Amino acid sequence: MKKNFLKNSIVQSILTSLICIVLGMIIGFIVLLFINPAGAAEAIISVAKNFLTYNSANMQLKYLGNTLVKTAPLLMCALSVLFSYKVGLFNIGAAGQYVVGACACLYAALAWKWSWLPCMLLAVLAGAVFGAISGILKSYFNVNEVISGIMLNWIGLYSTNMILSNVKEAASPYTYQLTAAGEQALLPTLGLGALFNKNQYVGLALPLSVLMAVLIWAILAKTKFGYELKATGFNKNAAKYSGMAEKRNIILTLVIGGALAGLGGSLLYQTGYEQWQCTHSSLPAMGFNGIAAAFLGGLNPIGTIFSSFFIQHITAGGAYVDKTMYCSQISDLISAIIVYLCGFVGFFKYAMNSRIEKSEAKAAAKEMGKEAAAENKKGGKE
Amino acid sequence: MEQPYAIEMLNITKRFPGIVANDNITIQLKKGEIHALLGENGAGKSTLMSVLFGLYQPEEGKIRKDGKDVKIENPNDANDLGIGMVHQHFKLVECFSVLDNIILGVEPNKLGFLNKAEARKKVTELSEKYGLHINPDALIEDITVGMQQRTEILKMLYRDNEILIFDEPTAVLTPQEITELMQIMKNLAAEGKSILFISHKLGEIMSVADRCSVLRKGKYIGTVNIADTSAEELSAMMVGRNVNFHVHKEEAKPGKVVLDVQNLTVASNLHKNDAVKNVSFKVREGEIVCVAGIDGNGQTELVYALTGLEAAAGGRIELLGQDITNLSIRKRNDMGISHIPEDRHKHGLVLDYSLEDNMILKRYYEPEFSGKFGIMNKANIRKYAERLIEQYDVRSGQGAATTARSMSGGNQQKAIIAREIDKNPELLIAVQPTRGLDVGAIEYIHKQLVAQRDAGKAVLLVSLELDEVMDVPDRILVMHQGEIVGEFDPKNVTQEELGLYMAGAKKDKVEA
Ligand SMILES: Nc1ncnc2c1ncn2[C@@H]1O[C@H](COP(=O)(O)OP(=O)(O)OP(=O)(O)O)[C@@H](O)[C@H]1O
Ligand SMILES: [Mg+2]
Secondary structure, three states: OOOOHHHOHHHHHHHHHHHHHHHHHHHHHHHHHHHOHHHHHHHHHHHHHHHHHOOOHHHHHHHHHHHHHHHHHHHHHHHHHHHHHHOOOOOOOHHHHHHHHHHHHHHHHHOOOOOHHHHHHHHHHHHHHHHHHHHHHHHHHOOOHHHHHHHHHHHHHHHHHHHHHHHEOOOOOEEOOHHHHOHHHOOOOOOHHHHHOOOOOOOOHHHHHHHHHHHHHHHHHHEHHHHHHHHHHHOHHHHHHOOOOHHHHHHHHHHHHHHHHHHHHHHHHOOOOOOOEOOOOOOOOHHHHHHHHHHHOOOOHHHHHHHHHHHHHHHHHHHHOOOOOOOOOHHHHHHHHHHHHHOOHHHHHHHHHHHHHHHHHHHHHHHHHHHHHHHHHHHOOO | OOOOEEEEEEEEEEEEOOEEEEEEEEEEEEOOOEEEEEEOOOOOHHHHHHHHOOOOOOOEEEEEEOOEEEOOOOHHHHHHOOEEEEOOOOOOOOOOEHHHHHHOOOOOEEOOEEOHHHHHHHHHHHHHHHOOOOOOOOEHHHOOHHHHHHHHHHHHHHOOOOEEEEEOOOOOOOHHHHHHHHHHHHHHHHOOOEEEEEOOOHHHHHHHOOEEEEEEOOEEEEEEEHHHOOHHHHHHHHHOOOOOOOOOOOOOOOOOEEEEEEEEEEEOOOOOOEEEEEEEEEEEOOEEEEEEOOOOOOHHHHHHHHHOOOOOOEEEEEEOOEEOOOOOHHHHHHOOEEEEOOOHHHHHOOOOOEHHHHHOOOOOOOOOOEOHHHEEOHHHHHHHHHHHHHHHOOOOOOHHHOEHHHOOHHHHHHHHHHHHHHOOOOEEEEEOOOOOOOHHHHHHHHHHHHHHHHOOOEEEEEEOOHHHHHHOOOEEEEEEOOEEEEEEOHHHOOHHHHHHHHOOOOOOOOOO
């Protein structure tokens, strides 16, 4: 039987994600029109262009490299959210797990001069511990993971500020440069920087994060553990009935989610691309953007690779908006609008499905009609 | 001339991927009649009613109301035409009150403000008029299925519906509730409402319906006047052969004790008293023991404690001489307990999983299905599922790959039964295993239970159905208010006698 092309769930996910992106752009454009109609078109184009604003191929490559450097940690946060979501948990705590990951690896690198791998593992551990706290609270005390996640986000942020103040520059709120004070902890570049016009920040992080996405996909689609997790997410009573250890699974899921986000912290800060600012009074957007990236990617680990890149692309693109026409927050505003619209993927999918259903039913009817007629001739009466 | 038909569904055809659910079906519903719809599991009854209620669009055919063609594109259209439906699986908002559920979507308002007092008045009037006893302020999640169903019925009446569809309303009710419902339906019909009534229970159809239409595998077989027919004739029309209503079995030869329950006490989630009080009994290999009683007398909690879904508050449970009181569910499964659960949607199935993934729900971790590094063996899973589907005649549109959610209620049940029996358990705990099954399937399941017994297994049956209680087991235990109040040999007891014990009017001292 012929299948409707649009009925394919992968095609659908991609299509709905694209609709969200376009709508986000349009709404962003309208907002810009309201603020200052003269520069709106130009502004939205620079958001979309990001590194392509530069004329020379070399510069374009270099800035593409920068976008990729920040795509890796975003992908990790998105995977963290996605993985927990499959079990029916909403890991808003990814933001905090990401921060404590950053804290752990920076402190180990700057204060103890650990080399890169132990630093990274410590970040993973820190994220996992935060995840475990939420998990234990959820399964033994029935504390909603969203509530504990939000609390832990703030606890994570302020402890990080406090701890990293011990390794900050005297004259600024920033931690020491990793290139100067913790070179041994820089992630190996694997020669990848050369591909991006000697961008020294590009390295292990990118392939590692893509590898993690593939790994998560395999766990969910192919393994016993994935089967259990999805069953728990769909129907936790049936999971319990069949003897799955639901408490253990909830904790394990959040531990893994936390570890992924923690790794995200390491994958950004151990490139030396950014220093931690010890006066942060709000959480870095990375963890929250991870939520949008997970949904925009159709909650598919592989799709998430692309959605993470896209979200990072427009977030970075925001920086190129003409600041003489718009105030400096405009870049954040526009990318936030697009990211926000990305959350509507589920809604568009639903709308699309119900439209298709009608037309598809008719198509199937014709096909089946023929088959049934043929069968009737063959079968006769029973 | 007056139009005699309230609703006519003419030449309706509805197809799903891989299956013709309704194949050129015509039924005509007279004004003020109770019209039963009978057919095997998966025959297409729910689908046909969903077409009438606007949930599905038929590919062919038309619907007439009072002789005029109508288009029903969604449930709102149906409601505007005065058509209401109580679904096979209720559609209520769990955390809302009864009253809120009834008025949901048609809330009376004054200047945009909810006017609940008016709604409450109308609901109270309706419930008194038709004898539908409810507590408007109770939350759905706290009330019995019988009350949930009354809520569904009130929902239809509140909307002034004239045509009422009941999709297997009695499958989840106790005998007492069924009698009440039958009376309510008669009252409604006397008021001039027209009723479409789906049931697998021939006795009910014989007692309330005026006419009955029969479907088989999506096709229309015929319509008969109840006055001119018999239960046997109906069942033959529906299955295409004669069905044996009585279970044929040899004398039981009980062997060693498999399940030994000693002074078991289980706390209740609903009230302060214990749900199960100091209960002791044994089940031996080669026998079927039935726990009978009115719903809500501790049977559910007893089973939860035996299977590990809930912890026991006191006492001891032994399986084949081993203490399992505090073992995990998984360990109990592995030691040989199978469990056909009371609520197939809550516990029995992961509705969003495919049929094959549901078939391995209790065995997915075995080496046959998940090999090295926990990688699942899809080929083996498919093979295994296909064998069960074949052997237990589980019907669905797309075989092993069908989403469980899209299967007919009875076939969902058959899938669970296949899974649990095929595990080859030492002890099979079957809670209302034939709920929602057609007479042919019931006959088959009863045979399976007896076959398990004859293979030397222990079977614990929990049933609300008196016919089943009298027919299938070798021993009957009656439960009342959490206690076992009587033990009987089904050959030496009458239904009336059992009824007295179930209602708590009589009580014996029972030794385990
Ligand atoms: N939404 C759906 N998608 C695909 N197939 C469906 C869907 N709903 C029903 N079917 C298929 O159509 C057939 C008829 O199902 P239906 O639910 O109408 O049966 P039924 O007569 O109500 O059976 P039961 O007595 O078991 O409730 C079944 O084979 C079922 O698998
Ligand atoms: Mg049905």
